[in-house]
């Protein structure tokens with residue numbers, strides 16, 4: 001073919017993609033080169049924590065801006081008002097998850113649908129309803145789960161006592177506490193912390209979480225380009241896929257084992273609820289509660305429920321070492337209100353300052369700073385701009401927690417912002433660590449229980465201090481993946497009298 005024809009063809013193609021097919025009144029931001037995307041934006045993201053880079057952009061463009069990865073349009077929403085408009089008021093068009101359509105880690109296999117990664121359809125709705133009900137039946141928010149959490153807290157206490165004030169990493173300890181709670185709920189199992197099997201199963205999920213950015217460029221570009229950008233991409237994906245397959249074998253083994261010992265008068269865990277529903281449940285729900293779907297739901301509970309909660313606790317103890325006066329005020333309130341009484345979740349309403357501190361920890365820790373990406377199911381609008389169907393939406397929860405309309409002086413760690421003059425707790429609708437709308441975190445009640453009980457028990461029993469009193473630890477987070485974790489640190493936990 002004549003070279004001129006090829007050039008004219010490419011030129012016409014670029015013009016058509018860039019100009020002709022673009023809908024009117026799109027949000028401001030960056031245009032993109034076909035198949036590559038907005039190079040300018042990608043350069044800005046390099047080496048930066050994504051939520052910070054996107055926040056800086058929102059300060060330039062406003063509370064809504066667009067950019068492209070490959071041909072995929074991405075719209076970033078910043079601040080409470082516009083995120084509420086999209087995720088709550090226009091929930092029907094803003095609650096899908098096309099992000100996972102292309103992800104080789106989460107194939108939409110027939111009969112294996114998840115909640116976290118699921119499309120906004122009837123399967124997602126039924127699985128979400130079933131799981132929420134199962135968690136409730138099984139005792140989330142009730143004493144039975146409280147007992148499981150208490151066992152883990154006792155083990156953590158023994159561990160910290162054994163450390164005897166020596167420098168200790170809370171990260172690993174909190175991961176073990178939280179993972180065992182979920183193991184208990186799902187498999188009625190608890191592992192000793194030094195059990196190699198425990199380490200192996202925890203590593204399977206960690207391997208899937210770590211290394212996955214909120215939005216990976218490789219998902220939206222032709223493979224050859226993605227490989228150029230990140231030569232190790234396919235290797236990492238293959239190793240993570242292996243972890244998922246191992247996890248699947250593990251879940252299937254557990255289901256088979258449960259089937260042989262199932263007793264309908266003694267429902268032990270989530271898997272027993274699944275077996276019961278499968279045999280006795282309504283036909284309308286039975287068709288969704290399949291073995292494959294249960295694997296994906298269990299996988300989601302581990303994926304979404306372990307690192308988020310343990311990292312929040314990791315931040316909590318870091319804040320306490322850096323803010324001893326806040327720690328002391330929490331201890332004083334716990335001592336005064338509860339004395340030597342065994343701490344129960346129902347005590348939470350009495351500990352207003354502690355509650356305000358936990359709220360401020362969640363605001364400042366920004367555990368899922370860019371949320372889990374949403375997407376649009378139809379042409380729609382938000383903030384006065386048009387948004388086409390199948391646009392990837394990043395509702396920045398970090399920006400909500402930095403929104404000066406709702407949080408004055410947002411850079412400052414200040415639990416008093418959640419208290420009125422009389423020390424009563426104030427509700428602030430813009431505190432959204434668990435997001436908002438129909439996709440809001442399914443594990444919120446469990447996470448709240450774990451955060452309250454672990455924090456209150458341990459802060460009552462120990463003083464947490466810096467490893468070196470003269471060396472403050474930075475409160476900057478590390479280069480974030482999906483979750484925003486502190487830089488590794490060690491503290492000294494000494495027993496209180």
Ligand code: HEM
Pocket residue numbers: 115116117118128182300301302304305306308309312367368371372373433434435436438439440441442443444446447
């Ligand atoms: C402090 C701890 C936690 C935080 C900060 C957190 C935060 C979040 C966020 C921001 C989302 C995305 C919501 C959206 O797309 O708009 C989410 C979804 C989800 N979370 Fe959590 N989460 C936590 C703990 C848990 C726990 C303990 C579980 C379960 C055991 C859990 C299970 C889920 C599931 C299944 C979803 C997907 C919901 C859906 O797509 O319908 N999370 N979480």
